Amino acid sequence: MKNLKATLAVLAIFLALPPLAFTYFGAWDAVLSDPQIVFLPYFVFRSLMRMLAAYFFVVVFGLVYGIAAGLYRTPRLFMLPLLDILQSIPVLGYLPPAILLFTGALPGEFGYEVASVFLIFSGMAWAVTFSILGAVRAIPNDLREASNAFGLRGWKYVRHVVLPAIFPAFITGSVLAWGGGWYFLVAAEMLSYGSSVHVLPGIGSFLGSAVFTYGNLASAFLGLTVFVAVVFAINSFIWKPLSEFAKYFNVQTQISKETEPPVFSEFGPIRHMVYFADSLQRKYGDSLDSLVDSAQRGMGRAARVFEHVPYKRRHRRHPGLVLFSIYSMFFIAAMVLLAFFVASAINSLPLKSLLLAIDAHPEVYSLPILGLYSALRIIVAYLIALSWTLVVGIAVARSKRLSGLVMPAFDIGQSTPALALFPFIVIIVISTLGGGQLSVEVACILLLLTGTQWYLFFNIVGAVKSIPGNVLEASRAFDLRGVQLYSSVILPAIIPGVLLGSVQAWGGAWNALIVSEYINYGGNVYSVPGLGSFLNQATLSANPDPWIITLAVASMSCIVLLMNYLVWRPLFNYAERFRFESV
Amino acid sequence: MFVPEIEVRHANKEFSDTRGRTKILEDVSFSISEHEFVCVLGPSGCGKSTLLRIIAGLEFPSSGKALFRGREILGPNPQTSAMIFQTFALLPWRTVYENIELGLQSIGIPKGKRKEVVMKYIRLMDLDDFSDAYPYELSGGMKQRVGIARALAVEPCVLLMDEPFSALDAMTADALRRDVLELWNDSQTVTNTFVMITHLIEEAVFMADRIIVLSKRPGRVIGDIPVDIPRPRHDHERDPEFFGMCDMIHRMISYNTGEAKTEK
Numbered sequence: 001m002k003n004l005k006a007t008l009a010v011l012a013i014f015l016a017l018p019p020l021a022f023t024y025f026g027a028w029d030a031v032l033s034d035p036q037i038v039f040l041p042y043f044v045f046r047s048l049m050r051m052l053a054a055y056f057f058v059v060v061f062g063l064v065y066g067i068a069a070g071l072y073r074t075p076r077l078f079m080l081p082l083l084d085i086l087q088s089i090p091v092l093g094y095l096p097p098a099i100l101l102f103t104g105a106l107p108g109e110f111g112y113e114v115a116s117v118f119l120i121f122s123g124m125a126w127a128v129t130f131s132i133l134g135a136v137r138a139i140p141n142d143l144r145e146a147s148n149a150f151g152l153r154g155w156k157y158v159r160h161v162v163l164p165a166i167f168p169a170f171i172t173g174s175v176l177a178w179g180g181g182w183y184f185l186v187a188a189e190m191l192s193y194g195s196s197v198h199v200l201p202g203i204g205s206f207l208g209s210a211v212f213t214y215g216n217l218a219s220a221f222l223g224l225t226v227f228v229a230v231v232f233a234i235n236s237f238i239w240k241p242l243s244e245f246a247k248y249f250n251v252q253t254q255i256s257k258e259t260e261p262p263v264f265s266e267f268g269p270i271r272h273m274v275y276f277a278d279s280l281q282r283k284y285g286d287s288l289d290s291l292v293d294s295a296q297r298g299m300g301r302a303a304r305v306f307e308h309v310p311y312k313r314r315h316r317r318h319p320g321l322v323l324f325s326i327y328s329m330f331f332i333a334a335m336v337l338l339a340f341f342v343a344s345a346i347n348s349l350p351l352k353s354l355l356l357a358i359d360a361h362p363e364v365y366s367l368p369i370l371g372l373y374s375a376l377r378i379i380v381a382y383l384i385a386l387s388w389t390l391v392v393g394i395a396v397a398r399s400k401r402l403s404g405l406v407m408p409a410f411d412i413g414q415s416t417p418a419l420a421l422f423p424f425i426v427i428i429v430i431s432t433l434g435g436g437q438l439s440v441e442v443a444c445i446l447l448l449l450t451g452t453q454w455y456l457f458f459n460i461v462g463a464v465k466s467i468p469g470n471v472l473e474a475s476r477a478f479d480l481r482g483v484q485l486y487s488s489v490i491l492p493a494i495i496p497g498v499l500l501g502s503v504q505a506w507g508g509a510w511n512a513l514i515v516s517e518y519i520n521y522g523g524n525v526y527s528v529p530g531l532g533s534f535l536n537q538a539t540l541s542a543n544p545d546p547w548i549i550t551l552a553v554a555s556m557s558c559i560v561l562l563m564n565y566l567v568w569r570p571l572f573n574y575a576e577r578f579r580f581e582s583v
Numbered sequence: 584m585f586v587p588e589i590e591v592r593h594a595n596k597e598f599s600d601t602r603g604r605t606k607i608l609e610d611v612s613f614s615i616s617e618h619e620f621v622c623v624l625g626p627s628g629c630g631k632s633t634l635l636r637i638i639a640g641l642e643f644p645s646s647g648k649a650l651f652r653g654r655e656i657l658g659p660n661p662q663t664s665a666m667i668f669q670t671f672a673l674l675p676w677r678t679v680y681e682n683i684e685l686g687l688q689s690i691g692i693p694k695g696k697r698k699e700v701v702m703k704y705i706r707l708m709d710l711d712d713f714s715d716a717y718p719y720e721l722s723g724g725m726k727q728r729v730g731i732a733r734a735l736a737v738e739p740c741v742l743l744m745d746e747p748f749s750a751l752d753a754m755t756a757d758a759l760r761r762d763v764l765e766l767w768n769d770s771q772t773v774t775n776t777f778v779m780i781t782h783l784i785e786e787a788v789f790m791a792d793r794i795i796v797l798s799k800r801p802g803r804v805i806g807d808i809p810v811d812i813p814r815p816r817h818d819h820e821r822d823p824e825f826f827g828m829c830d831m832i833h834r835m836i837s838y839n840t841g842e843a844k845t846e847k
Contacts, residue, residue: 146672149639150686150737151661160685164676248717249676286694293691 007236010408011229018225022218036206037219044230047189047202050113051181054120058177061121062128062170067162070136080133081327085334087126087507088560091184092514092535093553094122096546097338099193112191112198119188123511124177131173135166155292159285168246175239176504179414182231183451183508187515195542203227212520217427228416235411245274327561335554361548367534367555374517374530375559377441378509381448385456385505390498393460394490403461414454421450426519426526440526444516451512455504463497464490496575503568510560531556586653587614588776589638589741594647596633606801607633608644613795613804615741620767620777622787625797626836631780632745634802638778639666639743651741661686664741665734665774669750671726673718679729680705680714686737704732707771708762724755731763735774744779748786761817764790784829784836789816796835806835 022028036043069079098118103111139161147161185204190197190212199205207223210216396403396410425446433439467490475489517532518525527533535552538544596608607630615621625631636642637649640659649656651663665686673682680701687697705714708728718726727747734742747763748756767777781787787794788810796806810828812819819825 140670140672142668142670142672143674145636145641146666146668147674147685147689148641149659149661149664149666149743150733151659151689152685156689160688161674164674167676286688289688290691 006408010412011233014232014412015225015229018222021221025218033216036209037222039201040203040206040223040226043201043203043206044226046200047185047204048230050117050120050188050200050202051178051185054117054124054181055174055177057117057121058124058128059174061125062132062173066129066132066166067136067158070133071162078326078330081323082330082334083126083129083133084561084564085327085330085557087130088510088557088564089122089334089338089553090511090514090535090556091119091123091187092539093338093549093557094119095187095191096193096539096544096549098122099191099198109200112200115191116188116200119184119191120181123180123184123188127176127180128170128173131169131176132166135169136162138169139165156289159289164249167249168243171239171242171246175235175243178231178234178239179454180508182227183511192540194540194544203230224416224421228412231416232412235414242274327565331554331557331561335550338550338553361545363534364548364551367531367551370529370531370534371555371559373528374510374513374532377445377517377528377530378448378452378506378513381445381452381509382502382505384445385449385453386498386502389453389456389460389501393457394464394486394494397461397464410454410457414458416450421447437528440519440528443519443526444528447516447519448509448512451508451516452505455508456498456501459497459501459504460494463494466497467493499568499571499575503564503572506563506568507560510556513556531559585616588617588619588652589778590614590648590650590653591634591638592648592650594634594637594644594649596630596637596642597645609801609803611647611797611802611804613807615776615778615793617740618775620764620779620790620792622779622781622791622794623797624781624784624787624794624832624836625802626799627782629797629799630802631782631797634797635666635743635745635778635780638741639664661690661737662739664743665737665739666743666745667727667730667734667747669746671718671723671730671750673726673729673733675718678715678717679710679721682718682729683733683736685733690737700736700738704736707735707766708732722755723751724759727751727759728762731766735766735772738773740774741776741778742774744777746780746782749781749783760786760790764815784832788812788825788828788832789820794832796832798836806832808832 065079065083069076069083098115099112102115102118105111106114143161143165147157152160185202186208187204189200189202189205190208191200192198199209203223203226207220207227210220210223396406425443429439429443429446433442471489471493475485480489513530513532514535515532517530518527518536520526527536531552535549535556538548538552591614592612594608594611595606598605598607611634623631623634633642637644638656640649640656640663643649656663674685677685683701683704684697687700692700705711708731710725710728710732713721713725713729718729721729727750730747744763748759751759763777766772767775779787779790791810794806794808794810795804796808797803798805808828808831812822812825812828816825
């Protein structure tokens with residue numbers, strides 16, 4: 001229970017911050033003048049419900065899609081590129097179709113609510129699905145064969161082997177997903193399309209309107225504190241214990257003498273929940289199995305698809321051209337669908353209007369150069385993030401004392417949504433550098449950092465911690481120290497982790513771009529030329545043109561896909577040789 | 584008519600990948616009768632593991648057949664044959680008890696009956712004190728005991744072993760070898776046909792009634808050698824006869840000549 005106390009202490013200190021600050025600055029009047037402040041608990045509740053609803057669909061989607069694509073080879077050939085493309089579309093790309101589709105199909109407020117949940121879903125789903133897919137494919141061959149040899153197939157294979165085996169990855173993906181969901185909560189609760197903004201009650205919109213609409217810094221600060229406290233509490237009371245519990249499910253590949261038994265002693269409520277679920281599983285698992293068995297028998301031939309036996313197959317590479325054509329096919333389909341949704345909702349003929357739209361908006365020709373600007377900005381942010389996270393991450397992971405001291409601070413930092421940091425960054429930067437273009441650039445890069453650095457940081461810490469003990473022991477035996485130790489052991493050892501973090505960071509950066517390049521604070525707009533601000537302007541213009549939005553979204557996801565294909569994938573393959581061999 | 588327990592007829596196995604086709608097994612034929620302890624011996628990469636998987640129904644020959652009591656093996660069936668793995672392949676999220684239960688669950692045996700069977704094999708493998716332990720708490724030797732118990736619990740006709748002792752230290756492996764031989768002799772266990780893969784010549788001579796020797800890739804049967812050293816063999820481990828047999832097999836593999844025929 002030590003952790004529980006520490007977490008509660010951190011929370012208490014954190015929640016004590018705003019009253020102290022308000023007293024110090026004499027800002028109580030400004031806070032109390034905000035009429036919405038009494039609704040804050042209700043807002044938190046509404047936001048949580050929204051997140052839970054989205055997460056529910058994410059779990060269903062992720063399990064079905066991830067397991068299907070992981071088990072079956074032929075569908076995977078199509079499902080993986082599709083997922084890549086869906087992931088590469090920035091959240092703002094889902095916004096116009098979501099608003100138009102759901103508000104058109106569903107009555108009143110409910111339509112907006114569903115649209116908002118869908119947007120959160122689009123920020124959450126891909127991390128979970130990719131984690132599950134990867135984990136299904138990473139089930140060790142001997143486990144697969146053993147369960148096969150003992151006759152587990154179809155549903156039984158999924159229930160007894162796949163589900164437990166993917167549990168750790170599922171939890172990791174969920175943590176990332178909730179991070180992504182929080183990140184875009186403000187955008188998802190303030191649905192802005194064209195010149196209209198629809199505000200749904202929630203902590204995100206409370207924060208957003210304090211910043212964008214009223215420019216009330218004090219209540220923004222209060223909102224930020226509450227927001228971060230909620231995120232932090234959920235992380236430490238739900239996800240931390242669950243990740244710890246997930247260690248039970250880790251398939252051990254390394255045979256080592258000093259295996260640390262997983263600890264699962266913290267946080268009563270979650271533990272009881274898990275045990276409860278486990279006892280249910282034990283009690284009714286058998287009846288479930290026989291139910292599915294008889295259902296399958298009833299379905300006859302149609303059930304044959306569930307009889308899938310995952311045999312070992314030699315890895316076969318697909319020729320680049322086939323993959324390329326699948327990718328481009330899905331890409332074009334996704335984009336046409338996106339434009340079609342938007343266009344049909346505002347009653348203009350879709351494909352014909354593409355040329356018209358390009359004619360009317362000559363600025364689309366600047367998209368490539370805008371993409372370049374944005375890419376440069378992201379590179380700068382990435383390099384800054386990489387350099388500090390490497391130094392701090394390694395230091396924190398190697399020292400137990402340091403990690404105990406600063407990890408809570410980083411946990412809080414990670415919980416903080418970038419959008420909420422706007423006003424503070426803007427104020428600090430503009431007050432120190434003046435209001436020129438340079439200061440907006442700096443603010444933009446700082447905001448990009450908030451969307452990238454945590455992926456790198458936590459992946460690096462994880463990678464350093466998972467360097468096998470015998471490797472460290474060997475380097476001690478050869479008396480490697482200082483620079484030599486870092487350059488010849490630690491840095492190469494964490495390269496796979498750094499790359500994984502980099503991929504996530506790049507994905508996050510492109511999503512963050514939208515909110516970083518176009519900063520709306522207290523009615524003033526600060527923007528720098530780039531794809532993100534272009535997309536923002538296109539969505540928020542008085543008369544949004546669906547084709548222009550689509551073109552901007554398309555160029556962004558094109559860049560993301562190309563980067564993945566040309567840079568990250570080869571680097572990943574290269575990094576394979578840095579992996580520790582499993583025994 | 585005499586029907587062997589396991590029969591492999593003219594089995595060929597090929598894999599294809601980007602670099603073209605690789606032949607793993609070439610025209611492999613042999614049969615194993617009930618109560619026999621057969622070792623398949625060969626250098627690494629000779630396809631002996633693939634051969635065992637074909638018998639287990641986990642893979643299929645590209646041409647030729649694998650038969651169990653005269654019927655073609657069309658897929659894994661735990662009641663026909665159960666397998667023991669080099670890397671143990673225990674499910675890390677299940678306790679020892681639950682791991683042993685795995686095969687029984689898959690056959691669909693009701694819970695009460697399951698407990699009886701699992702407890703029987705837990706006792707048989709001396710795992711009584713560990714039934715609630717998780718695999719990470721066990722030593723390699725203990726893990727393999729669980730692996731053996733799990734395989735025996737489904738009471739298969741044939742026990743297949745894929746280099747079961749090669750991930751263990753020498754002393755543990757030695758003790759476990761004797762235990763396996765005892766199980767083979769044990770009239771309590773239903774399973775009495777054992778097939779084992781190994782690359783250790785001494786191990787094969789120590790354990791088997793018959794040794795099937797494969798050449799290096801593509802694997803062909805280059806020898807089918809009955810071992811007539813009397814049991815228990817640990818009384819004869821130092822006999823010249825024992826060493827003579829080992830040397831003969833060693834030469835056979837090294838030169839890959841037709842020596843097998845002359846010896847026979």
